[in-house]
């Protein structure tokens with residue numbers, strides 16, 4: 055006799071999960087932030103105990119404003135300025151995700167923010183790739199195999215996006231699977247970086263854009279129709295283009311219809327959105343509506359340190375808020391794997407050989 059596993063955090067941790075939107079500099083272990091600050095002589099930390107630091111990141115990020123949320127990254131970026139620090143953070147990232155049951159992850163970070171200690175952009179990328187290789191090997195030895203692809207991010211307020219896009223192409227066969235832009239959204243439209251996106255399209259390279267998080271439909275429209283983004287980082291404000299009548303009938307505007315028709319993946323990050331004020335609570339997060347309307351929704355952590363979350367806790371919160379079952383979690387996971395920047399045959403192999411068998415065991 056087979057039986058269905060209970061939908062609790064212990065079983066959800068065992069389920070194979072796919073994470074497309076996780077910032078390397080937003081996922082450090084508090085103990086590692088402390089250790090690296092000591093080792094590298096970084097003296098600006100706002101707390102000197104593991105617990106105190108964990109609380110400081112969570113509470114400061116809980117500001118209701120993306121700009122204030124982003125200020126907390128000064129400290130994680132501050133301790134990630136040496137080769138050794140980057141290797142360690144990437145290695146621990148792979149191991150932490152694998153222990154949480156993530157089987158494929160795309161981890162993003164902005165190389166231009168890690169050169170203050172004298173590293174070149176290339177040295178920064180190589181250190182991170184080395185760390186992920188080390189972490190994936192350790193995770194496999196511990197019985198939790200994981201594959202990690204890197205996304206290099208350019209900061210939208212800066213002017214280095216073309217250079218970072220070239221970096222993505224240079225390292226495309228060494229573990230970098232795509233490009234992204236991040237940072238404060240209001241006032242920094244993605245079209246400021248059009249030359250980078252045009253270069254990437256010419257090079258048949260992949261990219262996603264943070265859009266529709268702190269700013270609404272114009273940002274999403276530019277990201278898709280001017281820049282050519284394949285996925286939307288957050289994209290949650292697409293709900294501004296959906297009218298829901300009293301009887302529950304939904305009417306999609308042209309942009310929302312385009313996003314759904316084209317199966318544009320939405321990298322939704324519920325806890326992060328609650329912290330930056332894009333949603334009042336997980337229960338009121340547009341994830342429920344977008345999933346019900348069959349948008350290509352995916353579940354993501356964004357910043358595990360700032361939001362004190364994991365893939366398991368994000369999925370558990372969604373189960374609690376919207377009553378999802380295993381088949382829904384499997385659907386969100388397959389949505390994510392289909393939307394990854396790996397080659398098609400590699401995506402299919404993970405879906406067929408890892409995700410489906412993993413959920414079959416849980417569904418019973």
Ligand SMILES: O=c1[nH]cnc2c1ncn2[C@H]1C[C@H](O)[C@@H](CO)O1
Pocket residue numbers: 077078079080120124127131162163164167207236237238264267326356357
């Ligand atoms: O959710 C986000 N929106 C915009 N920018 C973000 C978000 N989370 C992190 N970042 C920024 C801060 C990091 O230093 C940078 C690269 O990972 O990306």
Ligand SMILES: [Zn+2]
Pocket residue numbers: 075077236264287356
């Ligand atoms: Zn993000």
